[in-house]
Amino acid sequence: MKKVRYLELEGKSASFNFLAALFAGMAALGAWAFFHLEHSGHADTGMNNQIVWGLPHVFAIMLIVAASGALNLASIGTVFNKGLYKPLARISAWLSISLLMGGVIVLVLDLGNPFHIDYMFTSFNETSIFAWNILLYPGFFLFTGIYLWTMMDTSKRNYYKSAGTAAFIWRLILTSGTGLIFGLLVGRIGFNAAIMAPMFIVVSFSVGLAFFIITLMATYKWSNRPLGCVLLKRLKNLLVIFIAAAFYFAVIFHLTKYYSMASQDLESWLLFGDSVHTKLLWIGQVVIGTLIPLALLLIPRVGECNTAIFSAAVLVIIGTFCQFFVTIIGTQAFPQQVIGSDYQVIASKFGDADPYHVYSPSSWEVMLGLGGLGLTFLMVLYGFKIMRFLPESLADKDLDPHAKSA
Amino acid sequence: MSELNENQQTTTNRRTFLKAGVATASMGLIPGVNLIGLSQAAITDGSAASDKQRWGMLIDTNKCESGCTACVDACNKEFNIKPSKKPSQTVQFIRKVTVRHKLTKVETSLPLMCQHCENPPCVDVCPTGASMKRADGIVKVDMHRCIGCRYCMMACPYKARSFIHEEVTEQMAYAPRGKGSVDSCNLCVHRIDENRENPRNPACVDACNSKGHKAMIFGDINDLKSNLNKALKKHQSRELRSELGLNTGVRYRGI
Incomplete structure (x- = not known):
């Protein structure tokens, strides 16, 4: 394999400026939403005392989960010694840092008292998985940052493998922690499940790779750099496996919840009800996020080396968004069991007897979520412009598909 | 002499600035202090709650x-x-x-x-x-x-x-x-x-x-x-x- 030459984006083209303005605009919308909500309180959101976590959390969790998944490409090269992926490692690491930054920012800015955040460190509660997550995020920045440093500074090459392995292990812990934020909610039958941790890891593989493919294809297209079919086919095959694996976990999750009498009512409502959550689950997660992408990628000559891969990646992200919407909001929307399984609440002024709780996100929540997405890609864009993250060429002739990592 | 005046003026300005700063900081602290005071207002003897009671x-x-x-x-x-x-x-x-x-x-x-x-x-x-x-x-x-x-x-x-x-x-x-x-x-x-x-x-x-x-x-x-x-x-x-x-x-x- 030829020596890979990394080059910054020139960053002077109209498309670069357009994207920069677009992402900056999105980030500005997020900032506006934050300041507005900080002033008015969460009264101007669709969230309430039933739907406690809303759209900002869907954005935040998706970005955080995608962040660890986006690091996979680097890990495959470094930890699992697959040389083909090695040139992608810098993009992978920077994208993962940017995604995590976008997600964490949304999560923090949605807090009721974001300026009390220092208490997370000064009065740390070791029994809180959420508190542990707040330690895992800076750890991810640190480990991935060091990993990126060892990739770029030839004098630190001796630490490259160790740094990559540490970042890989950390990302697994981080995504387990994200899943366990829900998995450890013992009082909520819709969440409480150990499978949440591995399920989030597998979802991170698919959505992280989808973000990676979109970033890679768009960047190479707009910067007129060659991107060969050999690499894209490998990414396509990986995406197929990850989509299937994520779907498998989702099926097992819903099946086991449906099997249990304690959660059967909730699952029946989610799977076969008439709410928006059922539609998002079947149309969003299953059809748009799983079946169509698989078809695009698996039907011969459709998903060989063209926009079908890009489209599939976009659909995977939409599907994952729907999945998190249903998981986070749908599960809250079904009235919680508050008395005991032998009783049914038939009247309450606090919504306990409602068929389900309605949630209508406000534009402020949409703006906050888009702000995180905008910040992510603004970081990606300027990272590519300032730093040498992008190989000059990823053409087939410049890559050896059978290469082992050095 | 003018240099001395200038120094005095600088010191005075700095003092004024510090006073203003302290005053502003105090203004910021007052609501918090008040809230802490309010939250403790009901505790009459200041003693801690005991695990002998539930x-x-x-x-x-x-x-x-x-x-x-x-x-x-x-x-x-x-x-x-x-x-x-x-x-x-x-x-x-x-x-x-x-x-x-x-x-x-x-x-x-x-x-x-x-x-x-x-x-x-x-x-x-x-x-x-x-x-x-x-x-x-x-x-x-x-x-x-x-x-x-x-x-x-x-x-x-x-x-x-x-x-x-x-x-x-x-x-x-x-x-x-x-x-x-x-x-x-x-x-x-x-x-x-x-x-x-x-x-x-x-x-x-x-x-x-x-x-x-x-x-x-x-x-x-x-x-x-x-x-x-x-x-x-x-x-x-x-x-x-x-x-x-x-x-x-x-x-x-x-x-």
Whole structure:
């Protein structure tokens, strides 16, 4: 394999400026939403005392989960010694840092008292998985940052493998922690499940790779750099496996919840009800996020080396968004069991007897979520412009598909 | 000379600046100091809560009248809780629910509030320790440490907590609440802290007694002489969602 030459984006083209303005605009919308909500309180959101976590959390969790998944490409090269992926490692690491930054920012800015955040460190509660997550995020920045440093500074090459392995292990812990934020909610039958941790890891593989493919294809297209079919086919095959694996976990999750009498009512409502959550689950997660992408990628000559891969990646992200919407909001929307399984609440002024709780996100929540997405890609864009993250060429002739990592 | 004047002027300016800075900083601190003062206002002797006591309640659902909301109204009055513009965002510390037994179809009315668990999930999940359990079993929120993540609301099996979505006005001095924080029933801890040896009943219990229903008995579970202890020994009671093993301080009779 030829020596890979990394080059910054020139960053002077109209498309670069357009994207920069677009992402900056999105980030500005997020900032506006934050300041507005900080002033008015969460009264101007669709969230309430039933739907406690809303759209900002869907954005935040998706970005955080995608962040660890986006690091996979680097890990495959470094930890699992697959040389083909090695040139992608810098993009992978920077994208993962940017995604995590976008997600964490949304999560923090949605807090009721974001300026009390220092208490997370000064009065740390070791029994809180959420508190542990707040330690895992800076750890991810640190480990991935060091990993990126060892990739770029030839004098630190001796630490490259160790740094990559540490970042890989950390990302697994981080995504387990994200899943366990829900998995450890013992009082909520819709969440409480150990499978949440591995399920989030597998979802991170698919959505992280989808973000990676979109970033890679768009960047190479707009910067007129060659991107060969050999690499894209490998990414396509990986995406197929990850989509299937994520779907498998989702099926097992819903099946086991449906099997249990304690959660059967909730699952029946989610799977076969008439709410928006059922539609998002079947149309969003299953059809748009799983079946169509698989078809695009698996039907011969459709998903060989063209926009079908890009489209599939976009659909995977939409599907994952729907999945998190249903998981986070749908599960809250079904009235919680508050008395005991032998009783049914038939009247309450606090919504306990409602068929389900309605949630209508406000534009402020949409703006906050888009702000995180905008910040992510603004970081990606300027990272590519300032730093040498992008190989000059990823053409087939410049890559050896059978290469082992050095 | 002019140099001296200039130096003096600089010193004066610096002093003025420092004074202004201190004054401004003080202005910023005043609300916080006031809030801390308000939150401690009810504690008369400053002593810490003791684990020798465990405050709790027994609710006799046979005596709880359907349609009666005296406990809810009293709680709202005690904490000056007003309806929000959006009903779903209204704060509630206690609510009345009517339940139907799935087998017998018997309908029962009961008040539902923070159950003051011995092993509270809200305390376990709170990242900052703002959600806390006192030594005497009262579970409450320290609004000064609450970051407003609402994870405790997600964790509470009884949905007993509320998020303060909007600015709170006309707060009671003994129970400050803050926009962006979570809050819940604290068994009227301000009443308890007035005299822990012989505390006043929580507002809901007083209201229930005033109505003549006497469906709620409040007291120290550990005190063998307390009415609550005696009632718990005499009557069979249950904790809600007992499968979770939370060992709640609030118990129910009749369901």
